[in-house]
Amino acid sequence: MFISTEDENMPLPLENGKALENSSPVGSNPDSNDDEPSQEIPSTFTDVNVVQEDEKFQLEQRILNLEGEIVSLRHKERSLDEKRREALNKILDIKGCIRVFSRVRPFSPTDKQRTHQPISVESEKIVVRSGGSRKEFEFDKVFPQESLQEDVFAEVEPIIRSALDGHNVCILAYGQTGTGKTYTMEGITESPGIIPRVLQELFNLSSLDSSISFTFSISMLEVYLGSIRDLLAPRPSSRKYTASRCNLNIQTDSKGSVEIDGLTEVEISNFTKAKWWYHKGRRVRSTSWTNVNETSSRSHCLTRISIYRYGDTLGGKPEATKLWMVDLGGSERLLKTGATGQTLDEGRAINLSLSALGDVIAALRRKKGHVPYRNSKLTQVLKDSLGDKSKVLMVVHVSPYEEDVGETTCSCTFAKRARAAECNRELSEESKKQREKRIVELEGQMKEAEEGCTDLSTQIQKADFLLSENRRLFVKKYQPLEDEETFPITPKENVPEITVTPRNSEKGLKTNVTSSVPRFMSSTVASRIRETTAEKEIHSRPKSVRSWARSSMQISGSQSNSFDRRFKAHLRTSNKRSRYSEINTMAGDIKYGDDSDIKPSVLPQSKTIAPSDPKPRKPLAHHRRRMSDLL
Incomplete structure (x- = not known):
């Protein structure tokens, strides 16, 4: 049996916890910072949403408390004002x-x-x-x-x-x-x-x-x-002025209140x-x-x-x-x-x-x-x-x-x-003294009520200021969140929204277009101009006739007859207009719908787009709706 003579250092398992620490991957990581102590993992977790809801609840309670305080102060103010009015009325009755x-x-x-x-x-x-x-x-x-x-x-x-x-x-x-x-x-x-x-x-x-x-x-x-x-x-320049000025009637209603007809x-x-x-x-x-x-x-x-x-x-x-x-x-x-x-x-x-x-x-x-x-x-x-x-x-x-x-x-x-x-009957000296004493007492009550009303008014002003500040804070801090909760938008819903990039001449204008139909089915710029031009041509005559009729209604009959020649000349000149000149004059008035924000200034000035069909036909319902808007 071979026995080694060298001392073998065999560490005891988990001796003082150092062996496990030395053998851990973190301890052997050369990139780790040994100088910085490791952060302890907390045993409890704080939800940010819970804290926000708690602050919101406290702010709502503060607003409700201020509203209730203002109502209570106003009730006390009305009560003191009623006491003041009663005291003043009694003083005047005694006098x-x-x-x-x-x-x-x-x-x-x-x-x-x-x-x-x-x-x-x-x-x-x-x-x-x-x-x-x-x-x-x-x-x-x-x-x-x-x-x-x-x-x-x-x-x-x-x-x-x-x-x-x-x-x-x-x-x-x-x-x-x-x-x-x-x-x-x-x-x-x-x-x-x-x-x-x-x-x-x-x-x-x-x-x-x-x-x-x-x-x-x-x-x-x-x-x-x-x-x-x-x-x-x-004072109008009329002969009937003096007569009408003196002809004022006095009337009395069922409650005994007097009214003067025609009084300024x-x-x-x-x-x-x-x-x-x-x-x-x-x-x-x-x-x-x-x-x-x-x-x-x-x-x-x-x-x-x-x-x-x-x-x-x-x-x-x-x-x-x-x-x-x-x-x-x-x-x-x-x-x-x-x-x-x-x-x-x-x-x-x-x-x-x-x-x-x-x-x-x-x-x-x-x-x-x-x-x-x-x-x-x-x-x-x-x-x-x-x-x-x-x-x-x-x-x-x-x-x-x-x-x-x-x-x-x-x-x-x-x-x-x-x-x-x-x-x-004349009052005796004793009665006069009692009356003066009673008046002094009522004046003291009235003065006390007035001072109380002044103090309450100051408190109400302070409470109103605090209430307005808390409401402003609530709207600024939580109102946007409530709007998002009312209309939640998540990435999973995949709302088809397209943001049209503005051209160089239209910087600052942005329009959000919802793609309810494919892009290739939407109308082009030329087609929209033709439609708008045709509508202007069709409805220009009714508008002019209606404006002339309105002006003739606002004047007397003798004056309206003097406008007949001008009215006929206006109709003749409107019939002789060229369709191309009509397009040029209307180009500045073209307004597009919600699906486009392109202005006619974007188009080259040397070119004028004219409709291929000078008299386009629209569905009957479309014309009825447009004509009803004019009426």
Whole structure:
């Protein structure tokens, strides 16, 4: 037995795992990188589609949550706005639906040195002294001579909010000629009056409410000599203009709403446009010179702002309300003004309509079943803005001069009748204190509701922005995938689609043509030109006849006869045309179907392809379909 003396190193199998590692093919590969550690194979696998679906689901949930949050915020906003409206309406009801203010005109610069003044002014009272007698007249508020336009508008502003809330509102300026009625309503550039400030406030308040949208329109009219004149009507060069402008009828529907047929109504989208239309109507108003005023208004000027409210709770039909701003003509004694002729008639008409207005207010005070609205055009127009559920504000203007004491007394008496329509008896001091306390509480509630609405509006704007961003992200990231899922295209389906390579002259134009028929069966360029040319030749005459007939229908009969010769000449020249020239003129108008995008410019310019048959025949159904398209 032969025994080797050399030491034999026989590795143990799987000793410390090194033998298997050394004997592995990777370990013996000379190209392998021994320095880089081998990557471990993960035990779990992550599907990319699962991650994408999860992100898509989270984004959808985020969008749904934002939509629900916006709905909830809008519901809270409507609830707070309803509380604000109720508080404001209660405040106006406590103060009176018919409120009467008084404004004393200041002395002119030349008359400031007068020491004796027949009237004295308190916060809510005017005392008139004349001939040893003393009369007191109470008002809701009295504006002294040094009051500003801002002070007057501060009392007007609450009923502007009421007009936007859905109540009819009427603001009237009453008083003797020359006491500043027009100044209070219109003002001047440096100190605007009620009307410009109201227009500005309407647009400011409507922009704050995001839950309701508003549209406004303006109309202007004057009651002149017992008739209604449209101040915004256009001025065509017609003799019937004056008659048609004054022929406006007043109608009342079953709900008591007053409408004036033929009255011009212009939509106003901003304050600048509204101011322009108002000044346009004001310039047409009737004025005249009298002994009392150089530019005395000889009519009642009425400005109407129609307010249309659109909201989710209102449905598709808008809610319409009216805001009247009335500059009444001056109540005056005819002997004092020295009016004669037409000016005398104008003064009488003004006094009659003012008397009718007083009768209406007296009837409302006594709550009679019959109110004499029809005694004057003025009261007929303002019928739905003087009665129940309406807010009326009257500013009575008085003169501080001693020679005007009689007119001042009459104006204050008229105001007393108007106030009696709401407060039949004077309140005690205790009742006045309780009323003031209740008004303060309601004003606090209204202010709290307004602040809550402002905060909710800010939150809604932020949520709307986030919602729009998430929707944009969803459309950008997942909408293309949804389109591919809706119309899946796999290589196995082998859709026969051919992409026509454009020529050099047609770079940028690509057309996808589906090969529903073999290529050798499709029409050639020459055949398509022949077909199009033949169709143009056949249908050119009906089109020309139809165009001439249409033009003759749009003119009068006497004018259409003058075109007969031209029409006949057109037919003669169309019959004498050469077919080759016809092809040249039509070549620029050829439009090919969806299966080709080749233009005639591709063909050599020196060659003109003419049809082999000058009168090709088409199937009858084809011609009927083409002719029906022309009819």
